[in-house]
Amino acid sequence: MALDDTKTKDFKFVGTRPERPDGVDKVTGRAKFGADMTAPGMLHGAILRSPHAHARILSIDTSKAEALKGVKAVVTRADFSTNPTFGPGLTGEPWNVLENVMAGEKALYDGHAVAAVAATSALIARDALKLIDVTYEVLDHVTDVDKAMAEGAPVIREGAADKSVPAGMHPNVVRYHDSGHGDVEAGFAEADLVLENSFKTEATHQGYIEPHACLGSLGNDGKGELWCTTQGHWYAQKMCAALLGLETSQLRVTASEIGGGFGGKTTVFIEPVALALSRKANKPVKIVMSRSEVFRATGPTASTSMDIKIGMKKDGTITAASGVFRLQGGAFPGAPCEFTAMCAFAPYALENVHQIGYDVMSNRPKQAAYRAPGSPMAAFAVESVIDDLCKELGLDPIDVRLKNASHKGTKASFGPRFDDIGLVETLEAAKAHEHYNTPLKEGQGRGISCGFWFNHGGETAVSLALSEDGTAQISVGTPDIGGSRASMALMAAEELGIPYEHIRCTVADTATLGYNEISHGSRVTYASGLATIKAAKDAVNKLCKRAAQKWGIPEDAVKWEDGCAVPSGANAGDFDPLPLAKITANMGATGGPIVGHFEATPEGAGVSFATHIVDAEVDHETGKTKIVRYTVVQDAGKAIHPTYVEGQFQGGAAQGIGWALNEEYIYGDDGRLQNAGFLDYRIPLASDLPMIDTVIVEVANPGHPYGVRGVGETSICPPLAAIANAVSAAAGVRMRELPMSPPRIVAALKAAQDG
Amino acid sequence: MSKIHVNTTVNGDEVDFLCDPRETLLDCLRDKLQLTGSKEGCGTGDCGACSVVLDGRLVCACLVLGVEAEGKTVDTVEGIAKGQDLHPLQEKFIKYAALQCGICTPGILVATKNLLERSPNPTETEVRYWLAGNLCRCTGYDKIIRAIMDTAAEMREAG
Numbered sequence: 001m002a003l004d005d006t007k008t009k010d011f012k013f014v015g016t017r018p019e020r021p022d023g024v025d026k027v028t029g030r031a032k033f034g035a036d037m038t039a040p041g042m043l044h045g046a047i048l049r050s051p052h053a054h055a056r057i058l059s060i061d062t063s064k065a066e067a068l069k070g071v072k073a074v075v076t077r078a079d080f081s082t083n084p085t086f087g088p089g090l091t092g093e094p095w096n097v098l099e100n101v102m103a104g105e106k107a108l109y110d111g112h113a114v115a116a117v118a119a120t121s122a123l124i125a126r127d128a129l130k131l132i133d134v135t136y137e138v139l140d141h142v143t144d145v146d147k148a149m150a151e152g153a154p155v156i157r158e159g160a161a162d163k164s165v166p167a168g169m170h171p172n173v174v175r176y177h178d179s180g181h182g183d184v185e186a187g188f189a190e191a192d193l194v195l196e197n198s199f200k201t202e203a204t205h206q207g208y209i210e211p212h213a214c215l216g217s218l219g220n221d222g223k224g225e226l227w228c229t230t231q232g233h234w235y236a237q238k239m240c241a242a243l244l245g246l247e248t249s250q251l252r253v254t255a256s257e258i259g260g261g262f263g264g265k266t267t268v269f270i271e272p273v274a275l276a277l278s279r280k281a282n283k284p285v286k287i288v289m290s291r292s293e294v295f296r297a298t299g300p301t302a303s304t305s306m307d308i309k310i311g312m313k314k315d316g317t318i319t320a321a322s323g324v325f326r327l328q329g330g331a332f333p334g335a336p337c338e339f340t341a342m343c344a345f346a347p348y349a350l351e352n353v354h355q356i357g358y359d360v361m362s363n364r365p366k367q368a369a370y371r372a373p374g375s376p377m378a379a380f381a382v383e384s385v386i387d388d389l390c391k392e393l394g395l396d397p398i399d400v401r402l403k404n405a406s407h408k409g410t411k412a413s414f415g416p417r418f419d420d421i422g423l424v425e426t427l428e429a430a431k432a433h434e435h436y437n438t439p440l441k442e443g444q445g446r447g448i449s450c451g452f453w454f455n456h457g458g459e460t461a462v463s464l465a466l467s468e469d470g471t472a473q474i475s476v477g478t479p480d481i482g483g484s485r486a487s488m489a490l491m492a493a494e495e496l497g498i499p500y501e502h503i504r505c506t507v508a509d510t511a512t513l514g515y516n517e518i519s520h521g522s523r524v525t526y527a528s529g530l531a532t533i534k535a536a537k538d539a540v541n542k543l544c545k546r547a548a549q550k551w552g553i554p555e556d557a558v559k560w561e562d563g564c565a566v567p568s569g570a571n572a573g574d575f576d577p578l579p580l581a582k583i584t585a586n587m588g589a590t591g592g593p594i595v596g597h598f599e600a601t602p603e604g605a606g607v608s609f610a611t612h613i614v615d616a617e618v619d620h621e622t623g624k625t626k627i628v629r630y631t632v633v634q635d636a637g638k639a640i641h642p643t644y645v646e647g648q649f650q651g652g653a654a655q656g657i658g659w660a661l662n663e664e665y666i667y668g669d670d671g672r673l674q675n676a677g678f679l680d681y682r683i684p685l686a687s688d689l690p691m692i693d694t695v696i697v698e699v700a701n702p703g704h705p706y707g708v709r710g711v712g713e714t715s716i717c718p719p720l721a722a723i724a725n726a727v728s729a730a731a732g733v734r735m736r737e738l739p740m741s742p743p744r745i746v747a748a749l750k751a752a753q754d755g
Numbered sequence: 756m757s758k759i760h761v762n763t764t765v766n767g768d769e770v771d772f773l774c775d776p777r778e779t780l781l782d783c784l785r786d787k788l789q790l791t792g793s794k795e796g797c798g799t800g801d802c803g804a805c806s807v808v809l810d811g812r813l814v815c816a817c818l819v820l821g822v823e824a825e826g827k828t829v830d831t832v833e834g835i836a837k838g839q840d841l842h843p844l845q846e847k848f849i850k851y852a853a854l855q856c857g858i859c860t861p862g863i864l865v866a867t868k869n870l871l872e873r874s875p876n877p878t879e880t881e882v883r884y885w886l887a888g889n890l891c892r893c894t895g896y897d898k899i900i901r902a903i904m905d906t907a908a909e910m911r912e913a914g
Contacts, residue, residue, distance in 0.1 A: 123775055209804055262892070
């Protein structure tokens with residue numbers, strides 16, 4: 001989407017670093033997160049979860065729980081809608097979400113919800129769960145992606161595969177992706193060196209510190225209110241309405257402050273349960289997950305098994321590349337195998353490329369998006385092979401990547417031609433960076449990697465209302481997951497020409513705006529930002545119209561400059577600039593309230609690339625790794641608030657460090673998750689990390705008025721590979737399985753020694 | 756189960772509440788005193804989002820029973836600012852963007868204030884290890900550490 005009204009320089013507000021508008025709330029404890037809301041007469045809900053990885057539910061006896069004093073409602077699957085009154089019946093993803101929210105005939109993973117209770121206190125609700133008697137018939141289970149595809153593996157759900165899956169595959173393979181161009185066999189024949197290897201990554205959790213929490217109220221009139229921590233409250237509204245057989249518009253959803261999401265809060269888990277309990281008890285019901293519930297029953301990424309083959313000439317030219325990517329996404333279709341496949345080779349201009357993806361079901365929780373879903377694993381596999389090729393051919397890893405880098409006009413590995421992109425700029429900045437030119441110390445290894453993510457636009461609606469005193473209030477529909485209120489206010493200030501501090505940005509509820517897609521796909525600064533700019537322009541047009549009326553000149557003879565209406569030229573007349581506040585002061589008498597709107601589905605989210613440099617040390621005795629230096633170089637298009645852009649770069653890198661080195665879902669032979677807590681599922685601590693340096697590259701995205709590209713997700717694409725390359729160099733053995741935890745490193749060192 | 760009457764001092768105010776002996780101090784602060792600034796991230800003492808100071812000692816409120824607060828003093832995030840004046844740490848956290856989502860921020864502020872009271876001139880390594888019990892998933896800690904080091908320097912200068 002090319003825009004005719006772009007602005008890429010001479011910014012007054014954009015690019016500055018003001019304090020975020022919700023800062024005081026968040027440092028004083030005043031900000032209200034998911035679990036911080038109460039309502040009069042509120043009950044507390046709790047959910048009973050399957051202890052089995054795979055079991056048929058033969059019966060559920062809730063009578064003893066219902067008899068417990070203080071228990072007001074018990075729900076099971078029977079209390080949800082399978083045939084909503086409004087709509088064609090529950091199929092596809094809504095059915096999958098229902099099946100995940102409350103088990104039907106089978107419990108499909110350890111932690112799968114089977115019943116729920118609402119009681120007058122959280123303790124009574126917990127006690128009541130113990131009185132629910134569930135009879136299970138335990139079935140064979142499978143949690144590994146390769147085993148789930150193999151002959152004889154237990155079938156999770158017969159008939160779940162879609163039409164893309166080739167005949168003869170195991171029923172657990174539910175989707176198939178195949179893309180590419182050229183002739184890879186011919187390309188490999190041209191290469192001086194072809195390397196082929198297999199890689200595995202374990203599932204990780206988004207690890208947001210705030211557990212899922214909600215407060216729902218639903219009457220038997222079908223009217224409801226829901227407060228919840230979510231990345232997308234319109235999605236929550238739509239999905240809860242579907243699962244409970246309500247009219248969407250009768251359920252108003254308000255998003256709380258959100259204590260981290262990273263993709264994991266893009267769906268519903270407890271929200272429909274709270275509403276079902278509320279409807280039955282006729283009282284508001286609050287549910288807050290425990291950390292162990294968060295690990296067992298929400299959001300992990302897919303785990304992967306991947307085969308990569310790349311051919312290279314002696315001068316570093318890649319002649320062909322192919323990859324097979326198998327993703328396990330839990331007991332439901334949806335593992336992002338197509339994203340993994342499409343992102344894998346995107347950084348490189350390849351004549352011959354072929355990628356295949358498999359979406360495989362297993363007895364694990366339903367995977368949810370996690371920051372650039374699918375891309376980091378692909379980069380790990382591909383960039384590891386490129387690193388080995390560089391080493392064997394004696395080539396500089398950045399030079400090789402520059403030689404093959406995608407640029408404007410390149411036919412991407414996934415099909416279309418790239419518009420303006422900044423990969424080459426990130427590589428050049430990395431090459432010139434002091435980090436890359438600093439010699440390593442004894443025992444250290446350095447790794448670099450590129451990474452790619454698409455970014456996303458999506459349905460967006462924004463309103464911008466002016467107040468009589470000349471201030472402005474923006475209503476956006478995208479929850480603020482990392483300081484986006486500040487970015488919205490900066491963009492509005494730029495258009496309106498009034499100070500940043502005179503603008504307040506609010507995340508509106510579902511009754512206030514049209515549908516806003518989830519805060520995902522790095523879309524908020526791009527899409528809500530674009531909509532904010534357009535809404536401000538709409539308000540400015542209305543302001544100019546009022547000035548034209550006042551001056552008695554045509555509307556098109558007025559333009560907006562520095563917060564004032566001015567005549568557009570000498571011929572328009574001689575009038576003093578009319579400031580915004582002068583126009584709004586009596587807007588009631590000159591035509592009524594002035595509000596700017598924008599509603600659309602912007603489709604110009606520019607793709608983005610990053611290059612990371614990592615130095616690592618490995619203790620050969622214990623296998624412990626240490627990241628000693630880390631630099632992120634990423635194309636932001638245009639950094640609206642550079643401090644928060646840096647924060648996204650650093651946060652993505654830190655999560656990547658955790659994924660690469662320590663984080664993993666560990667399942668026992670019984671199919672139960674062994675490490676459902678932060679002690680055993682170890683996310684990076686302050687004492688684990690160095691400072692994380694950042695370089696913001698700005699190659700404007702032609703699809704945004706100021707050139708913005710999303711920045712939240714691309715930052716997690718290179719780390720797994722960059723760290724694997726650094727650790728492999730420091731250890732002296734190639735690590736092909738994540739996480740590179742101490743036991744895995746010790747085992748790899750021992751295997752190398754035993755030769 | 757019969758409830759126990761607890762008298763305690765929170766952020767300088769004398770308060771009392773009735774609690775079940777199974778309820779944690781965190782439950783009591785949040786549900787009985789409506790001090791929801793302290794957060795529950797794990798309930799097992801691993802994340803530090805519920806950090807409070809109990810009789811001068813930094814603790815996870817999720818690992819302390821409500822009844823243990825009897826006769827003691829509890830300091831929470833709500834008591835860090837004095838009236839409308841923010842503590843220097845709070846100001847620096849906003850200035851440095853040392854928070855993205857903000858859920859870990861109350862615990863980190865409580866923990867760090869306690870550190871600076873004990874050790875006004877900490878090294879970066881000391882700060883990183885002091886905060887090893889406070890998980891942040893958003894920031895990678897970089898801006899948090901910078902905000903703290905700058906606050907400590909400024910507070911030392913101010914004497």
